[in-house]
Amino acid sequence: MAKGSTAAKWTRRTFLASAGLIGGGLALGLTLAPNRLKMSADTVKDADEAILNTWVKVSPENQITVLIPHSEMGQGAGTGLAQMLAEEMEADWNTVSIEQAPALHEYTNSDLGRGYIVGEGAEIPAFIYPLLDFSFLQIASGLVGQMTGGSTAIRLTGHHGMRRAGASAKGMLLAAAARDWDVPLSELEAKDSYVLHAGSNRKESFGSLATAAAEFEPSLKPDLKDPDTYKIVGTSKARLDLPEKVNGRAVFGMDVQVPEMIYAAIALPPIRDARALSVDQSGVRKRDGLGQVLNLGDVVAVTATSFWTATQVLAELNVTWDGGQQDLSSEAIRALHENDLAHKKREVMDSAGNTETSLAQGKRIDATFAVPFLAHATMEPMNCTAHVTHPTCEIWVGHQNPLFAKAAVADVLGYDKDSVTIHSQYLGGGFGRRGDMDFVTIAARIAAQLDKPVKVIWSREADMANDSYRPAILSKMAGSLDGSRISAVSHAYIDASSGMPDSERPFAFPYDVPNRQIERVKCPSPIPVGTWRAVDFTQMGFFNETFMDELAYEADVDPLQFRLDHTTDPRRRAVLQRLGKEARWGADLEPRRSQGVAMVESFGTIVAQVVDASISDDGGVRVNHVTSVVDCGRLINPDAGEAQIKGSVIFGLTSALFGEITLEGGKIVQQNFPDYRMIQMENAPSQTVYFMPSGNPPGGLGEPGVPPVTPALTNAIFAATGTRVRELPIAKHGFYGV
Amino acid sequence: MSISFTLNGDAVTADVDPEKPLLWVIREDFQLTGTKFGCGIAACGACTVHVDGIAMRTCVLPVEAVAERNVRTIEDLDIDGTSNPLQTAWLEHQVPQCGYCQSGMIMAAEALLQEIPNPTDEDINAAMTNICRCGTYDRVRNAIHTAAKARQGG
Ligand code: FES
Numbered sequence: 001m002a003k004g005s006t007a008a009k010w011t012r013r014t015f016l017a018s019a020g021l022i023g024g025g026l027a028l029g030l031t032l033a034p035n036r037l038k039m040s041a042d043t044v045k046d047a048d049e050a051i052l053n054t055w056v057k058v059s060p061e062n063q064i065t066v067l068i069p070h071s072e073m074g075q076g077a078g079t080g081l082a083q084m085l086a087e088e089m090e091a092d093w094n095t096v097s098i099e100q101a102p103a104l105h106e107y108t109n110s111d112l113g114r115g116y117i118v119g120e121g122a123e124i125p126a127f128i129y130p131l132l133d134f135s136f137l138q139i140a141s142g143l144v145g146q147m148t149g150g151s152t153a154i155r156l157t158g159h160h161g162m163r164r165a166g167a168s169a170k171g172m173l174l175a176a177a178a179r180d181w182d183v184p185l186s187e188l189e190a191k192d193s194y195v196l197h198a199g200s201n202r203k204e205s206f207g208s209l210a211t212a213a214a215e216f217e218p219s220l221k222p223d224l225k226d227p228d229t230y231k232i233v234g235t236s237k238a239r240l241d242l243p244e245k246v247n248g249r250a251v252f253g254m255d256v257q258v259p260e261m262i263y264a265a266i267a268l269p270p271i272r273d274a275r276a277l278s279v280d281q282s283g284v285r286k287r288d289g290l291g292q293v294l295n296l297g298d299v300v301a302v303t304a305t306s307f308w309t310a311t312q313v314l315a316e317l318n319v320t321w322d323g324g325q326q327d328l329s330s331e332a333i334r335a336l337h338e339n340d341l342a343h344k345k346r347e348v349m350d351s352a353g354n355t356e357t358s359l360a361q362g363k364r365i366d367a368t369f370a371v372p373f374l375a376h377a378t379m380e381p382m383n384c385t386a387h388v389t390h391p392t393c394e395i396w397v398g399h400q401n402p403l404f405a406k407a408a409v410a411d412v413l414g415y416d417k418d419s420v421t422i423h424s425q426y427l428g429g430g431f432g433r434r435g436d437m438d439f440v441t442i443a444a445r446i447a448a449q450l451d452k453p454v455k456v457i458w459s460r461e462a463d464m465a466n467d468s469y470r471p472a473i474l475s476k477m478a479g480s481l482d483g484s485r486i487s488a489v490s491h492a493y494i495d496a497s498s499g500m501p502d503s504e505r506p507f508a509f510p511y512d513v514p515n516r517q518i519e520r521v522k523c524p525s526p527i528p529v530g531t532w533r534a535v536d537f538t539q540m541g542f543f544n545e546t547f548m549d550e551l552a553y554e555a556d557v558d559p560l561q562f563r564l565d566h567t568t569d570p571r572r573r574a575v576l577q578r579l580g581k582e583a584r585w586g587a588d589l590e591p592r593r594s595q596g597v598a599m600v601e602s603f604g605t606i607v608a609q610v611v612d613a614s615i616s617d618d619g620g621v622r623v624n625h626v627t628s629v630v631d632c633g634r635l636i637n638p639d640a641g642e643a644q645i646k647g648s649v650i651f652g653l654t655s656a657l658f659g660e661i662t663l664e665g666g667k668i669v670q671q672n673f674p675d676y677r678m679i680q681m682e683n684a685p686s687q688t689v690y691f692m693p694s695g696n697p698p699g700g701l702g703e704p705g706v707p708p709v710t711p712a713l714t715n716a717i718f719a720a721t722g723t724r725v726r727e728l729p730i731a732k733h734g735f736y737g738v
Numbered sequence: 739m740s741i742s743f744t745l746n747g748d749a750v751t752a753d754v755d756p757e758k759p760l761l762w763v764i765r766e767d768f769q770l771t772g773t774k775f776g777c778g779i780a781a782c783g784a785c786t787v788h789v790d791g792i793a794m795r796t797c798v799l800p801v802e803a804v805a806e807r808n809v810r811t812i813e814d815l816d817i818d819g820t821s822n823p824l825q826t827a828w829l830e831h832q833v834p835q836c837g838y839c840q841s842g843m844i845m846a847a848e849a850l851l852q853e854i855p856n857p858t859d860e861d862i863n864a865a866m867t868n869i870c871r872c873g874t875y876d877r878v879r880n881a882i883h884t885a886a887k888a889r890q891g892g
């Protein structure tokens with residue numbers, strides 16, 4: 001089932017360099033560049049220039065600053081990365097702080113991905129593949145990305161980059177002490193931000209050695225610590241970004257203040273691809289601070305000295321929109337999927353044995369599954385502040401991929417990318433949405449019409465109706481049993497292109513089945529779709545894990561045992577067994593209260609969950625408790641990891657209980673939170689999360705908790721009521737969340 | 739038109755359209771950006787502040803409604819350092835994820851504790867209707883219980 005064959009071996013060139021800092025201290029930079037492809041002279045040149053980049057700085061005062069090349073959107077990646085670096089450096093955690101790296105090539109993920117992964121002779125995870133692809137690089141104007149998504153921060157940057165940078169820095173500090181004290185290197189020890197020499201009882205802080213250390217060459221292949229000796233990694237260090245997130249001081253994109261800044265409110269086409277033919281301003285009342293009304297065709301903007309004024313005026317405009325796909329509806333899209341699945345040529349993703357014959361011989365069941373479009377609905381609506389002065393542009397934004405945003409802005413303005421500066425801010429949620437470019441390029445285009453900086457804020461309604469949604473898709477599965485074993489599974493599904501790299505997309509039926517036929521039909525979505533937390537795993541997880549449950553009941557075997565019976569991988573088996581124990585699987589519960597189980601592996605992490613739910617006679621579904629067992633390899637920060645899993649559970653349950661974006665007459669029906677409902681305190685279940693001890697490389701944690709919880713819930717609903725939920729949300733089957 | 743009120747202990751005057759929601763007056767005219775915009779229709783609670791000690795959603799509250807009244811925002815909660823028990827509990831439980839909803843959460847919780855010093859889970863469910871898209875609810879709940887204990891002297 002693993003798609004290892006799509007990964008590739010690479011060779012590398014590594015740049016690791018150091019420099020003294022003005023005023024003393026050490027800056028250690030590490031950059032990697034590929035030597036394959038000879039591509040992108042541009043990238044390689046930039047990488048060479050990047051020799052002075054900084055991943056870690058040591059000040060004479062012995063303060064250590066780690067530059068974080070990933071956006072902070074709530075996952076605590078900055079703290080986790082700093083832990084990895086501090087561990088190898090033998091730094092005193094209390095002296096470590098983090099800074100957001102600017103959007104420069106020097107901080108790119110893919111340089112790391114190429115370099116280090118490759119350097120170790122390991123395989124590149126296929127999901128990063130497109131970032132390494134020549135044509136992709138060209139499209140992106142030779143830029144490589146500072147991507148936060150695909151749960152990459154800890155897995156790539158941390159595991160392969162931060163650890164190495166920390167170890168190299170330590171090596172240089174030790175070398176400086178050895179020279180200055182005239183003692184053999186082997187007699188020195190680094191500990192808690194000091195270098196110690198036991199023989200002479202000397203002790204000097206990293207800070208006071210830093211300037212001397214900068215004269216030494218950093219090692220490309222420093223020795224890394226034995227994980228058994230870790231003191232910082234694997235502990236629940238408090239997140240470094242949280243103090244300013246409890247007192248209102250954290251600056252999100254929405255909060256940026258720039259001198260002379262004005263605001264803009266925008267109207268986007270109510271029907272996709274419509275254009276604003278005309279804007280009638282006759283209904284606009286006179287107001288103080290009103291700026292301009294701009295018609296850019298695909299967006300109408302009102303500027304003012306207050307966002308509220310701009311919003312009021314926007315509502316008074318009479319915009320005539322023309323064109324667009326007015327006949328689009330959820331029903332039409334469903335019909336299209338039915339038709340394509342029935343008649344279009346299918347692409348075979350996986351084939352083994354003789355599925356058709358097996359299906360005909362065994363006890364057969366068939367199921368059709370459907371999942372809806374889903375909005376990201378980040379808590380902070382889309383926004384971006386832009387100042388275009390010819391010939392430069394400054395952007396203030398919270399973005400999951402600032403480097404691509406920079407390229408996109410340069411492109412839309414026709415500027416050289418070096419004249420665009422991105423000031424990265426905190427993200428009030430990302431979930432994939434803040435990897436899109438629309439909210440950035442729209443702001444840049446509006447700013448290009450103005451002589452002042454402008455903060456463009458999307459209303460919640462604009463945000464919800466103009467998202468890049470999790471695709472609605474359809475799936476048909478069939479399976480057969482030979483006694484209590486699955487003899488065959490076939491699966492045909494619509495692939496609406498989530499934006500996830502094809503090579504990384506899940507398709508396999510993740511259990512041991514001898515006869516398999518997995519096929520897809522590509523049917524690009526008629527409305528924009530994109531990456532939504534855990535991406536395709538959310539749909540595939542629901543299909544596979546619901547169907548697995550159906551087969552278990554058909555075979556009259558306990559669903560958890562049935563999964564074990566069809567799983568050989570020891571890690572997955574261990575997760576299931578632990579889950580059974582921790583969740584007290586099979587405990588006697590009152591009538592109409594049941595447990596459901598599901599397991600999905602994604603982004604290098606296995607998550608299995610049991611949902612305990614009660615269902616009232618009229619279909620009210622109350623989730624009482626969710627138990628998660630997680631094997632994410634080596635855990636960097638248990639407390640931050642637990643938070644991610646718990647948050648993911650709420651995210652997934654929200655979609656199962658309430659989530660659906662629908663279309664009517666080409667328009668998105670849902671507007672704001674009341675009609676795109678969220679779990680609130682009163683609906684939130686209690687939760688327990690257990691991590692499997694593991695020395696395996698770290699897996700992702702921001703996303704893998706999402707996919708299993710929906711099928712675990714719907715399987716619990718079946719256990720309690722006998723009603724099989726094959727379409728989402730649960731309202732499709734007369735249930736509702738309470 | 740000018741509207742006078744007390745903002746975090748200071749007498750202030752806003753020279754704005756009286757219908758302008760307090761949220762935007764706080765954010766734009768007084769540059770206190772800890773109070774957030776999330777929905778604009780009183781559905782999410784990101785814009786929660788205290789008006790005379792009561793938690794109010796300010797995205798739909800015209801500034802004229804707070805004339806001569808006492809407005810307190812998240813920026814004023816730790817005015818004596820970081821000693822507010824809620825903020826301490828929030829850090830102890832490592833509550834925030836992205837953090838965007840948390841000002842509103844904390845202001846709603848502060849109003850709750852002022853009214854009910856030792857709230858039950860049901861009290862918390864009833865009072866805390868803020869949306870957190872990151873799903874921090876169970877840590878919010880635990881932190882409120884911890885802060886309630888601390889306020890009562892442990
Ligand atoms: S912004 Fe006021 S309640 Fe959502």
Ligand code: FES
Pocket residue numbers: 074379428429834835836837838839840869870871872873874
């Ligand atoms: S912490 Fe992100 S919305 Fe609550």
